Amino acid sequence: MLPPRRAANAGANPGLFAGVRVALTLLSVALAAALALLGLTSARLARKVVTPARRETDTRILSLDTSAQTITLTRTPDTVLPGRYGLFTTGTAEYIKLGSVLAEDESSVKRKLLTHVGPTSSLGAEAAFSGWYYQRADELHLPFTPELIGSAVGPCPAWLFPAGDGDVWVIQVHGRGTTRSECLRAVPVFTALGITTLVVSYRNDGEAPRSRSGTYGLGSTEWRDVDAAVGFARRRGAKRVLLMGWSMGGAIALQVSLNSAHRDLIAGLVLESPVVDWRIVLDYQAKMMHVPTAVTDLAIEALQHDWANPVTRSGASIPFDSLDVVARAAELRHPMLILHSDDDGFVPSDASHDLVVARPDLVELQVFEVARHTKLWNYDQQRWSDSIRAWLTSRGFVAEEAA
Known part of the structure; x- marks a missing residue:
């Protein structure tokens, strides 16, 4: 006569099952949190794509020499470009035109001013480099x-x-x-x-x-x-x-x-x-x-x-x-x-x-x-x-x- 079959969980450690359940619960919570974060981040990106953008500052005015009519900006891939450009500013002028690069180093770029900036002018440090050049018709x-x-x-x-x-x-x-x-x-x-x-x-x-x-x-x-x-x-x-x-x-x-x-x-x-x-x-x-x-x-x-x-x-x-x-x-x-x-x-x-x-x-x-x-x-x-x-x-x- 064959011996009776042992129950599937006979001799099992109840603490082990409890630990597995806790681990699975934590994993589910972590997965749900990760998916929620993914969804939230994706939603924010989607909104950014379709939301009309405001002009963002992308450089800083480091110095302004009104006697030489030059301006020094932080170096970026745009501010170092040869040619004529514009700069959105704050203060006594909202937009000025820039000419050629006169000097540059690892962190800054000096350019010629094509818009006259007087000695009493005051410009804020934050600025936005622009290709517009002309601002008004x-x-x-x-x-x-x-x-x-x-x-x-x-x-x-x-x-x-x-x-x-x-x-x-x-x-x-x-x-x-x-x-x-x-x-x-x-x-x-x-x-x-x-x-x-x-x-x-x-x-x-x-x-x-x-x-x-x-x-x-x-x-x-x-x-x-x-x-x-x-x-x-x-x-x-x-x-x-x-x-x-x-x-x-x-x-x-x-x-x-x-x-x-x-x-x-x-x-x-x-x-x-x-x-x-x-x-x-x-x-x-x-x-x-x-x-x-x-x-x-x-x-x-x-x-x-x-x-x-x-x-x-x-x-x-x-x-x-x-x-x-x-x-x-x-x-x-x-x-x-x-x-x-x-x-x-x-x-x-x-x-x-x-x-x-x-x-x-x-x-x-x-x-x-x-x-x-x-x-x-x-x-x-x-x-x-x-x-x-x-x-x-x-x-x-x-x-x-x-x-």
């Missing part, structure tokens, strides 16, 4: 009129610089966290070629009306305001319209070219440091901030779905697939010139290169080096201007004698 000394473009969110302010016979227009679109002033550098190039320039604003940029959510659509909503500007140009007599977009303005311009009811009027695009694929840009910027890939992926995933709107506060889902113009390259119909630096430092040029490979029949890319994000004009104004003139001439937008 009247600084160009060109005829212009302020306009209002009617859009779904309300009247959007614009500057109109008339030129030539009015047949060819360029509509300029600024980037994320900036205003129309960013575009002023390009106006003289187009004016000299007889091309009328319309510099526009769009929802939530601080000048145009606020949408209900008050957040960016990364081009998926803003393009409608720019499309309204294309309609404005048509009503004013434009026969052909070019779109010029800076950074996120490039993403907006691309969406206009793909979705506009006025596609027949659009004749080409000029893109400066453009966002062509947001996933590449957000992944790059997250790595620069040492954000884990899992956080970035979760933030992008959340932004794509309406159910996450209460958390991301985006107001509506962001269609990243539709904003990926490399994936949609077959849909492109308009020739384009892209000006992008491989040393951009903010919007990597990878997608711009990919777009040339995808549509070599339509896309021309002028690759810069050293120049940083949207600062190509500042770094090499001659090459930047010549590239635009040559492209416009080759595409028949201006006569060769005008160029």
Whole structure:
């Protein structure tokens, strides 16, 4: 006769089971806490992506020599760049223009002042380096009129610089966290070629009306305001319209070219440091901030779905697939010139290169080096201007004698 089977837990240590239960409970709590932290961090990142950014200080004024008209700033990848730039300041001046680098060391950069700063002036230490150079439309000394473009969110302010016979227009679109002033550098190039320039604003940029959510659509909503500007140009007599977009303005311009009811009027695009694929840009910027890939992926995933709107506060889902113009390259119909630096430092040029490979029949890319994000004009104004003139001439937008 066989001996009776022993119970499965016979002889087991009750304390061991209790310890395992405690360990599993602690592990579950730790896992839940980690997931909650991941979710919270991702939500914060998602909100940051769609929230209109304020200008952040990125350098400090170390010294100001009003007799020599020089200024010394902390050294950054931007403040050491050759060329002409601007500096947002506080105190007796809110914006000053900077010239060439006169001296530099490991921690500081001395530059020439192009805006006269008097001996009684007082500037705060915190400052923001800028590629704008021109801050106001009247600084160009060109005829212009302020306009209002009617859009779904309300009247959007614009500057109109008339030129030539009015047949060819360029509509300029600024980037994320900036205003129309960013575009002023390009106006003289187009004016000299007889091309009328319309510099526009769009929802939530601080000048145009606020949408209900008050957040960016990364081009998926803003393009409608720019499309309204294309309609404005048509009503004013434009026969052909070019779109010029800076950074996120490039993403907006691309969406206009793909979705506009006025596609027949659009004749080409000029893109400066453009966002062509947001996933590449957000992944790059997250790595620069040492954000884990899992956080970035979760933030992008959340932004794509309406159910996450209460958390991301985006107001509506962001269609990243539709904003990926490399994936949609077959849909492109308009020739384009892209000006992008491989040393951009903010919007990597990878997608711009990919777009040339995808549509070599339509896309021309002028690759810069050293120049940083949207600062190509500042770094090499001659090459930047010549590239635009040559492209416009080759595409028949201006006569060769005008160029």
